[in-house]
Structures are given as structure tokens and as C-alpha cells.
Amino acid sequence: MISELHERQKLERIDMKVVPPGPEAKKIVDLDTKYLVKSTKSLPVVARRAEGVFVEDVDDNVYLDFAAGISVVNMGHVHPEITARVEEQLHKLWHFAGTDYYYREQVDAAKALTEVTPGKFAKKVFFTNSGTESNEAAIKIAKAYTKRQQFVAFIGGFHGRTQGSLSFTASRAIHHKGLFPSMPGVEHVPFPNPYRNPFGIDGYEHPDELISRTLDFIERYLFSTYAPPENIAAFLAEPVQGEGGYIVPPMNFYRQLKKMLDSHGILLIMDEVQTGFGRTGKFFASEHFGIEPEVISLAKSIASGIPMGAIVVRDTLDFPESGLHSNTFGGNVLASVACVATIDAIKKEKAVENSEKMGKVLRKRLLELQEKYKQIGDVRGLGLMQAVDFVKDRKTREPDTKLRDRIEYTAFQNGLLTLSTGLSAIRLIPPLIVNESQINMGVEALEKGIKAAL
Template sequence: MLSLEAMSALDAKVISDAMRLRFYPLAVERAQGCRVWDVQGKAYLDFAAGWAVVNIGYGHPRFREALLSQLERTNFASLISGMHAPALQLAEKLIALTPGDFPKKVWFGFCGSDANETVGRLLPIATGRRRLVSFIGAYHGATATSMAMSAHAAQSHFIGGGHVVKVPYPHPYRCPFGDDVHDCAQATIRFLEDYLFKTICPPDDVAGIIVETIQSDGGDIVPPATFLPMLADLCQRYGIYLVVDDVKVGVGRTGRMFSPEHFGVTPDVLVLGKALGNGIPLSAVVARKEILDAGIGLAIFTTAGNPLSCAAGLATLEAIEQEKMPENAARVGTYLHQRLCELQERHPLIGDVRGMGLMQGVELVHDRQTKAPAAREAAKVVYRAFELGLLLFYVGMFSNVLEITPPLVLSEAEVDEGVAILDQALSDVEMGRVSDEVIAPYAGW
């Protein structure tokens, strides 16, 4: 087995910088449940689940058995030029589970990026309309069209996607329309309808509006509860398809199987990824039939919808349903939120605590009055937490929001353990015990 030092040297030599987003020197050897062990044998409590991927936890027996069983039959069969049971069964299950009693179909891919790419490609073809609308702060992926639909500070180098119009996202803590605005959600809808639609973006040329119910990489922003219903109503009135990107917060994380269920909204398109395969590459678009049938062979990937990935998806959904993981996410998530609010009372660095279920964000600021983002401090807290045995990341347009997305099997005892470590990390940073030098090698967001 390679040592941490040897792995770090080899990693720097052979792995592209284009796929790095590092926060600390983690070299994983194994994992189980909510725990990760590195190559030195040190155990960590995982408050990240690998970017909200491992929802049913590491090493789940149902998951392992499903993959082994499928491997005994075949590891591959093409869904482009044939059929196989795992893909058909998973598609049928997704159609049954997702909101909407209209005719639906399913498209399979590998990640949120290719799923959103496909949506962005098919909507203009299906509607004959040229434009899409997305929200500032969104991260929809790392392919050309998904980046065009994104508007995250980390992707400011990307120039393209002139057909996508970006609008402000309703942020209760930092309302883009001003702190004196009474209803940030209403202000957003008015901006869309009374200004954008009447100037540069006529609604009869808008194919779809893509939105995250919680803007995760943008800062774990939970919009006002009225926002999504108002947006859905706007789309219905103008004949615009509503697309919900549930890649990071879906599949049980918020306390419901899919996040739009909290708001009584039925999207025309639901985009899934990350946790759908619990670490095995898998994404899905579940959408109205007329969208996904816009043309033959318009969005095909040779190995997409393969039996192994689909078996992983089926096992993941079955485990989440049968073990009532959304209910656990709601219950333990409420407890986690309470414990984080207790930290806010003790630590002046914490400006805001927000989230739903086991998707929680802790925004760090230099001053609670000015809300000046504390980005360097966020990087230090994450690094110090790692040293103390806790894994989490920071996100946000200002790189100052601690993101907590643990596996959905997290217990209240593990919440207490993780919050205690976070408490110590915050104290160490506030007391100046974490140097600038230790975080210098890690770019983060």
C-alpha cells in the first residue's frame, strides 16, 4: 500500500489539475456507513458523503449484493441498440416515484452534468423556442450546455451560452434586490415577468426555466417557501417548461424523496444524479414524454443506462424507501439544524444557518451587521475539522458556506460527535490557531 506522502506525490504527477477541487490531503482506503478511513488508518466522520453522493451510506449490504448479482449475469449491455431488465425496471420505478401523472419517460446518463446537458439540448428542439432561463449562483454541471445554464463564480472563466438568460435567485440572507425588500421571492418573480419578459427575453421564446429548490453550490440557499409555487405558476401561464435540478438535494436528502414535493410543485422535468447511483455513475432525466421524445438519437452515450449502473440505482431507491431514509433525514436533519444554531450563539463567525433535512449550510462572516464573507476562515475551519476527524466542504458564491450533506443513515449521536468537532474547529480558527500556510495548497472553490 502506498503511503500518504507517496500517494500525494503520484497524485500531483498523474492527475489533471482540471479535475481537482481539494480542501485537505485525504487519501481514502475504505469506508463503511458514515465513516471513512484513510491510508494511515485514521477514521473520519463523513459530513459530506462525497458531495452528497453516498446517501445510503458506504458499504450498504443491499447495494453490494445487487452489484455482485448483476456482475454474475453481465457487466454490460447497450441500451442504445437493445434492452435489458435493470434499465427498464429503474425507469419504471422512477416514473412511478416522481411527481406528475402525465405521460413521462426517462433518459439515463452518468452525472448531473450530462443530464442537464441533455435537458438544455432537447428543450429548444421540443418547443421551437430558443431561450432558457436560469439563476445566478446555479451550478448545473461542467459540460458546455450545463455550464451555459450555470452562473457560479467558480465558472466565471466560461464564456458562452448566449441563449441562456441569468436572473437573481431569491436569497433570504442576501436578497439581491436589497436588504429592505420585504418579499425576495415576489421580487424575483416580478423581475422575471414585469421586466425581463417585457424587454430582452419575450416569454414566447423561452423553452424552459431551470431551478434548484435549494441552490446548493451557490451557498446552500433555501429560498422562501412561496418561491417555487410562484415560479411554477409563472411557467404555466406562459407555456414554459419548469425544470428542477434535483441532482444534489434529491433522492431523500431533504426529508422527501424529491425536493419539489415539499412545495407541492410538479416539474415538467426532474433532473437526478449523484446519489441516484450511490457512487456508481448514474444520472436520469424524468420528464414529459414529448420532451424526451423530441428526436431519435439526439442524446446518446454508448455506456449510459448500463446494467451495473441501473442495478445500483434500483438498490439505492429500494434501500431509501424500505429503510425510511427520508424520514430519518427529516428527523436527524432537524436535530442537526438545532445543534448548528447552538453553535451560532457561541461563534461570532457564523452569520446564518439554513437548510432542509440533511442538507445544511453554515455561512461564515466577518461581521454580522455587514455580512462580509469570511472565505479564508471557511477554508481554515474545513481544514481544521479534517485534522480533528470530520469531513466537510465549503461552497458558495463567496466561498464562505460550510456545507453539511452526510449520508442519510446519520444518527443523532453522530450529529453530536460532528458538531463537537466543528465547534472545536471554529474556536481554533477564531483564536488564530490555524495558519494561512496550511490551506495554501488547497484551492477549494
């Protein structure tokens, strides 16, 4: 009876009943350890239900969710309208192999994606089930179109963990440990990270210098020495590096990079898996940088938590013949319905605008924290894709990974769910429907976490 009452109670604020992980959570964590292979679990939070920006665990604790399922539930947990539309579809048709047969819902989702992605040109869509799979499709379509075999990616980039996309991923060495070789032919170059880069340039102070050094490196040390541009099919890049630490490059960077790539006939594949669907205060982060990529890779928030991914490409990039690529679940009926419902909800609730507005509020509050705590070296991000970087010394910018890990945990004990990123940052990525008082609640919990960890 008591738990039934809880089921019906609205989740509205942080409410910690026991120090997590509580007794029920511990049981599930133990079973998980017994039955699941090791993955990337970071906090022992065991969810029972969720609503909007709050999550209730199995010991009745209520957390504020500033992780959003790694930027998946951008419209909040169990969004009523999206839920209702998926529920309605559940009684009609679940799955029909969208790569082999036809149904309206998949076409609707593809059309909706071509309309919201940057670029007025005609586009086509291939549906996948995850971010890594979207990048695999992007790699294949780039090879088929350009008839070239090599690729370039950025150090610090993250593009997934299957063998093709893993060869592009370069954000943590553990991702590669004992797994060599993955796909050959991928070269890596430094990313114009304004805060820490191998050129020793302060990119906040001197963004143009950072851009020209990065482009010069590509031309002089890559294209002229061992990877002729005529061999390169595409560059795969995130507009804002996600797993690499929420790194925003100088705003003119991608325009200049694209110009250079265009001159060599090299495609730019923009991996918007994490930055997509309003996360950065624009529908897609490419818009901040004034570019219209011919290939965009999507996943995560595309269907609010029903597994789905997609690539959206300029229509001339379509595979030359059928059979070159396909899958079973891509464009699954339920996922397609959730995708269209998600896009409709984002537009109806002006979630992109809210992301921009609340992103500013969050950033202001985080900068206030930076004034108070010398351990915060950098606050960076766009829209509601913000991160706080913890350092041992503000001058040297030496990362303090241990402190960051402690704060992620103590913030969790204070009811705030976050995720670490890069060497020493914590990301703050609430659902885009977050309001100002919830932002304040989150920053207060983060500060309690900082105080407890110092």
C-alpha cells in the same frame, strides 16, 4: 497482519492516529499532483475504505463523513444490500449499450424513477452518466419540445461544467475563466436568496416581498426588455441552490414562478442532482415547494456511487423522433441495478424520514453553535442538507471566506469531513442513515475546528 486486522475492524468513531495528511497520504497526494490535471480538490484526505458514515484513510485515521462524496452515498458507504445486488449482477452482465439494445434492469430502473419522482402523470426517462450530462439532455429535450432556443437560469446556480450546462452555471467566476463563449442564449436573473440578495430585502422576515421582487424582475427587466418569453424554452433551476451556498428560497417561490412560466408556455427544469433522493427530508426537494416539474434532472446519489444520471420527463415531452439524443453508457446494467437497489434501500430503511428527523437534530445543534460563535451568521438548509455561513459581521453579513476555509481544514484535522459551498459556508451532508450520536460527534468535531481556527 496488522493492516489485515484493520481491514476487519468496524469503523465506528472518529479516530485520528496522525495529524492528516499523514506520510502515506502525502505520497498519494504527490502522485495525484503529478498524474492528474488540476481539478477542485479541497482537502488532502486519502481514503482507503469506508463503511456507513465513516471513512478510513491510508494512515489509519478514521473520519466521520459529513460530505458523503458530495451527496452521493446517501445510503452510506458500501451499503451491504446495494453491494450484494451489484455483486450478483457483476457475474451476469455488465454492459450492453442500453440506448441501442434492451435489458430488463434498465426498464426496472426507469420505472422506479417514474414512481418516486413527484407528479402522478405518465413519465419517461433518459439515462446519463452525470449531473452535467443530465442537464445537457434536459436542455435538448426542452428545445425539441418547445421549438424555442433561449433559456433562463439563476445567479448562484450550479448545473455542471460541460459547455451546455456551464452556460447556466453561475456560482463561481472561476468556472468560466477563459472559457467564453459557451452555449449562447442563456440569461441569468437574481435568485430569491433570503440572506443576501441584490434587492436588500431580508427574505427571512419578508419572504413575500422577496418573491414578488424576483418575479417582477423577471417580467419587467428580462421578458419585457430583451428576452421575450415566446423565445424561452425553459428555466433551469435548483430547488435549493447547492454549490451556490445551500440557499433555500421562500417556500412559496417555486409555486408562483411555475404559475408565471406556465402562462408563457415555458418549462421549468428542476435540477435535483444534489437535492434528490431524500437529501432534504423529502424524496425530492420539489415536494417541499409543492410543485411537480415536467422535467427533473438527476445524478449523484441515484446509484450510490456508480456513475449514473437521468432526466425524468412528462411523457408528452419525449423526443419527436429517435436519433436526436443518445449515449453509450446511459442506463448501464450495473448502474441500473444499483439505482433500483438504492431506491429499495431508501424506502426499506425509511431514509427520507430519517433525513427529516436527523436534519432537525443537526439544525438544532448548529443553531446552538450560532449562539456561541458570533462568526456564524446563518444556519440554513432542509433535512440533512444543512450549511453554516461564516461572516465578518453579523449585521453586514459580509462573507468570511478565509475563516470558512480555515475551519473546513481544522475540522478535517479533528476528524470531520465537510465541503465548503458558496462564498462563506460549510455544508453538512452526512449520509441519510446517520444517527443522533453521530450527529453529536460531528458537531463536536466542527466546534473543535471552529475553536482551532479562531
